[in-house]
Amino acid sequence: VLEVLLDAPSELHGWAIMKAATRSGPTVYQVLERLTEIGWVSARWEAQHPDPGKPRRRFYRLTPVALPAARALVDERRPQAKPAPRLRPSLGGDL
Amino acid sequence: VTGWVLATLGGFILGALVNEFSDLCPWLARGVVRWAACRWTSDSTLALSYAEEWVAVIDARPGKLLKLFTGPAGGRGGFAILYRDTSQNAVRAHVSETLQALSHPIQVYGSPIALSVSCGLAFAHRLGDFAELYQSADSALLQARRQGKPLVTFGRDVYGAGFEEPGPVMA
Numbered sequence: 001v002l003e004v005l006l007d008a009p010s011e012l013h014g015w016a017i018m019k020a021a022t023r024s025g026p027t028v029y030q031v032l033e034r035l036t037e038i039g040w041v042s043a044r045w046e047a048q049h050p051d052p053g054k055p056r057r058r059f060y061r062l063t064p065v066a067l068p069a070a071r072a073l074v075d076e077r078r079p080q081a082k083p084a085p086r087l088r089p090s091l092g093g094d095l
Numbered sequence: 096v097t098g099w100v101l102a103t104l105g106g107f108i109l110g111a112l113v114n115e116f117s118d119l120c121p122w123l124a125r126g127v128v129r130w131a132a133c134r135w136t137s138d139s140t141l142a143l144s145y146a147e148e149w150v151a152v153i154d155a156r157p158g159k160l161l162k163l164f165t166g167p168a169g170g171r172g173g174f175a176i177l178y179r180d181t182s183q184n185a186v187r188a189h190v191s192e193t194l195q196a197l198s199h200p201i202q203v204y205g206s207p208i209a210l211s212v213s214c215g216l217a218f219a220h221r222l223g224d225f226a227e228l229y230q231s232a233d234s235a236l237l238q239a240r241r242q243g244k245p246l247v248t249f250g251r252d253v254y255g256a257g258f259e260e261p262g263p264v265m266a
Binding site for chain 2: 013014015016017018029049054055056057058
């Protein structure tokens with residue numbers, strides 16, 4: 001969820017976060033609750049859905065103060081790419 | 096025998112269960128979401144806010160299947176699916192098959208993640224009082240959790256006639 005919010009060009013609503021994070025509703029909303037509690041995420045209701053008759057959505061975004069810590073946390077948790085194996089030339093004998 | 100089957104799943108949202116099994120009644124979705132929001136938090140104001148938000152989530156979500164987000168049995172993640180005009184055995188087989196597929200760890204960033212899912216099913220010949228159907232499915236979910244995971248458990252028949260309880264099924 002944090003990674004999705006970090007990578008998002010703008011604020012995201014709940015379904016967009018679930019879809020991007022490929023995580024379930026309860027998982028996403030539990031994370032959003034925790035992030036909101038610690039001040040990492042802010043939320044706002046849209047005034048009206050762009051499509052008439054549709055229910056209004058709630059949008060989430062990372063707060064500016066959370067950005068450095070969030071990025072550091074995601075970088076820490078993201079698996080490091082394995083270095084390419086170093087090929088040692090065989091020169092026809094033991095080195 | 097066909098009717099309504101409500102499946103409540105706890106532990107993990109099962110994307111594989113998302114199919115076109117049933118049509119969704121908008122009024123029913125709103126009711127279920129409000130119910131789920133009240134179970135998510137004891138703060139009534141916050142519950143109303145979640146209910147409104149999740150109506151929008153369901154609205155944005157493609158497909159016809161009802162998916163709701165609730166914390167059955169004490170705040171853990173879970174959800175419910177409503178199958179319409181189907182037999183209990185068809186749903187039972189479908190859920191069991193899907194849970195079986197989930198019995199193997201999935202890879203997340205190269206790390207195996209083991210999943211555990213419990214499921215409670217309740218059957219009704221007609222959709223009269225949805226709350227009663229939900230309570231039956233929720234009780235079955237609690238029973239499944241107490242007996243171990245992963246487990247599919249049938250609740251009591253909400254509307255009586257023509258239902259032979261198949262008993263717990265190990266998935």
